[in-house]
Amino acid sequence: MxxxxxxxxxxxxxxxxxxxxxxxxxxxxxxxxEMPAAWAAGDSLPVNQMEQIVKKRMDEGKIPGMAVVVVRDDQVDYKKGFGYADRRAQRPVTPSTLFEIGSTTKAFTGLAVLQLEKQGLIRLQDPVSRYLPWFHLHYKGKKQPITIEQLLHHTSGIPFESIGRIPAGSGEDALENTVRTLVGGELKHPPGKKYHYATINYDVLGLIIQQVTGQPYETYMRKQVIQPLGLRHTYVGRQDGGYREPLAQGYKIGFLGPRLYKAPTYRGNTPAGYIITNADDVAQWLKVQLKTERTKIDQKLIDDSHRPDRSVRPSDDGAFYGAGWMVRPGDNGELFHGGSNPNYSSFFIVRPEDRMAVGILANLNSAHAHSAAREIMNAVTGARESPELSDSFQPVDKAAVGILSVLAPILLLVIIGAGMRVRRIVQGKRRFVRLDRKRTVFLGLAAGLSVLFFLSIYNAPKVLFQGLPWDFVKVWGPSSVMVAVGTVLFLGSACFFYTLLTLLTVQADDHTAVDPGKGQIRSG
CATH class of the missing domain: 1.20.5 (Single alpha-helices involved in coiled-coils or other helix-helix interfaces)
Known part of the structure; x- marks a missing residue:
């Protein structure tokens, strides 16, 4: 027992x-x-899945070239180029290929602002007018002070469509000229009351940096931010020049495919969107955000740049805005930001809890670059969220091509018809007549409809493109759009001309019309 x-x-x-x-x-x-599936599987990345994502997104977005970076802790786990930096020369994208990064530039400018605050050269609560005395805007007719902090967090009230007034130019005064386009303008809401993204907020910050330091924005950024961060392949705008690495050609959608496009120079928009870098330096930049790479920049400044303004409601996707970073709080919180220029795009995601970061660079402005970054992050961390996709450029391009395919034949017929009438006038087979009451009424109606037509075309962007002007659409939109608009205008003009020929001339043997020479009805 x-x-x-x-x-x-x-x-x-x-x-x-x-x-x-x-x-x-x-x-x-x-x-x-939330232990990532990739980690549980033995610390290996799902490379095949990632590359399938990239190739699919490039194909769907018609993106010529893309560079991808995946960082884990202090290691660059993946870094590769896809497609072409130059389609005509068949030059491939590599990790050293340079790209414009668009609005992901803002995190660099934001860091510089925090740096100046630490040095005691500015205070975030100071009104902008303390540094730029001529800077003032209004809300409902009343002048409103705007602070540096409100610019930093996009709560200034400056409207999004202010981007449409940014002038092209490469002169030394380009930045000030850009900021001066705001002076005396109307705010969308009172400062500090609401988050409303406006890219030009960061151009104002760039001018403050320039004013306070007594140096051109580009010089200060290069010496005090870019170099201390250890970024050896990063340049502050096109004017920085002296690229040691090849720059990818930029493209934009047009006529159902990517078309080489050389965008105007917007030096005045450099603080908001025109840093140039490559995958090698993006990897370094992302490690800095993960706090796994120590640099000469105070780590507290990096931490402060991740601290969002929670005094206002978040954006529609639940994110608050820090200093150049969108910040989504929570157990699975993340930092992210997209960048879009007329012919380039980028997207960076940092997930501190997962100690993972993903960066995408592309030489075409496409939401598919953003989606590729999110899908790769999800594949790496085992998340199941579906990235939202809203690429408006291809649908607009298809619509423009559709309009052209319908209107071009009609325009040709109208031109032929008008040409035949002109020819008959020259041959003496048609003659001009004096306007009678009936013809005058029809002519007035045609003129009125033509004026209404042309005004509608002129104001169409206010409805179709968020209030942005045609000059902006010409630069940012698919190349087919302006051809379609030109065709519509030409068709309208041709129709009006044809109508004039119809109203003002008759067959030479028609004796019922008023003879302009005698001013009376001829009865035969």
Whole structure:
């Protein structure tokens, strides 16, 4: 009996140990419920899946070239170029290929602003007018002070469509000229009351940096931000020049495919969108955000740049704005920002809890670059969220091509018809007549409809393109759009001209019309 009792106790102890082990394992999943699938699978990246994502997004977005970076902790786990930096020359994208990064530039400018605050050269609560005395805007006719902090967090009230008035130019005064386009303008809402993204907020910050330091924005950024960060392949705008690495050609959608496009120079928009870099330096930049790469920049400034303004409601996707970063709080919080220029795009995502970051650079402005970054992050971390996609350029391009395919033949017929009438006038087979009451009414109606037509075309962007002007659409929109608009205008003009020929001339042998020479009805 003692022996049986001992064996029973041993068996019971084994069961207790087994249950305890299961409880311990279960507790791991309780405390770490978001353990990434990629980590659980042995610290290996799903490379095949990632590359399928990139190729699919490039194909769907018609993106010529893309560079991809994946960083984990202090390691660059993946870095590769896809497609072409130059389609005509068949020059491939590599990790050293340079791209404009668009609005992901803002995080660099934001860091510089925080740096100047630490040095005591500015205060975030100061009104902009303290540094730029001529800077003032209004809300409902009343002048409103705007602070540096409100510019930093996009709560200034400056409207989004202010981007449409940014002038092209590469002169030394380009930045000031850009900021001066705001002076005396109307705010969308009172400062500090609401988040409303306006890219030009960061151009104002760039001018403040320039004013306070007594240096051109580009010079200060290069010496005090870019170089201390250890970014050896990053340039502040096109005017920085001296690229040691090849720059990808920029493209934009047009006539159902990517078309080489050389955008105007917007030096005045450099603080908001025109830093140039490559995948090698993006990897370094992302490690800095993960706090796994120490640089000469105070780490507290990096932390401060991740701190959003929670005094206002978040954006529609639940994110608050920091200093050049969108910040989505929570257990699975992330930092992210997209960048779009007329012929380039980028997207960076940093997930501190997962200690992961993804960067995408592309030489075409496309939401597919943003989606590729999110899908890669999800593949790496095992997340299941579906990235939202809203690429408006291709649908607009298809619509423009559709309009052209319908209107071009009609325009040709109208031109032929008008040409035949002109020819008959020259041959003496048609003659001009004096306007009678009926013809005058029809002519007035045609003129009125033509004026209404041309005004509608002129104001169409206010409805179709968020209030942005045609000059902006010409630069940013698909190349087919302005051809379609030109065709519509030409068709309208041709129709009006044809109508004039119809109203003002008759067959030479028609004796029922008023003879302009005699001013009377001819009855034969």
């Amino acid at each position: 003692p022996c049986l009792k001992s064996e029973g106790m041993m068996e019971a102890m084994k069961q207790v140990k087994a249950i305890f082990t299961l409880l311990c394992i279960g507790s791991l999943f309780t405390f770490f419920p």
